[in-house]
Amino acid sequence: MFARANGYPYLPKSIIYRMERILKKTSIKKHATxxxxxxxxxxxxxxxxxxxxxxxxxxxxxxxxxxxxxxxxxxxxxxxxxxxxxxxxxxxxxxxxxx
Structure with a gap:
């Protein structure tokens, strides 16, 4: 679980979206969640x-x-x-x- 500074969790969709954006900037081709x-x-x-x-x-x-x-x-x-x-x-x- 990923939490904000205030302790509330991030929505899973927002984590997935950020990961996809980061992976696009790399040479990593593996699908990652x-x-x-x-x-x-x-x-x-x-x-x-x-x-x-x-x-x-x-x-x-x-x-x-x-x-x-x-x-x-x-x-x-x-x-x-x-x-x-x-x-x-x-x-x-x-x-x-x-x-």
Whole structure:
């Protein structure tokens, strides 16, 4: 939800209209709606390591499968972090000291 300074929400149509105007000025060809910000926000929470229960509460989900399946996209940073964690945890096992 997008709110004005006084706390009242913007009408969804006005947000969509502004997004369309902004996208026309870019080279982005993907059709985007305000809902894309929800996906991005949840992916960023996952990337930051926020636990799934907190993410679910924040976005109003009751089913963990919904949150995990639809919203938590694997980002490049998450892939890099996973590689670093594997290296930190198991790197010494692979180092047999053979010269």
């Amino acid at each position: 305000p809902h894309i910000f929800r996906h991005s926000h949840i992916s960023m929470l996952a990337e930051a390591g926020v636990d799934i229960a907190t993410v679910m509460k924040r976005v109003g989900h009751d089913d963990v499968k919904t949150t995990m399946k639809i919203y938590t996209h694997v980002t490049n940073k998450m892939k890099e972090d996973a590689s670093q964690k594997v290296q930190q945890t198991f790197g010494s096992i692979l180092d047999l000291g053979i010269s």
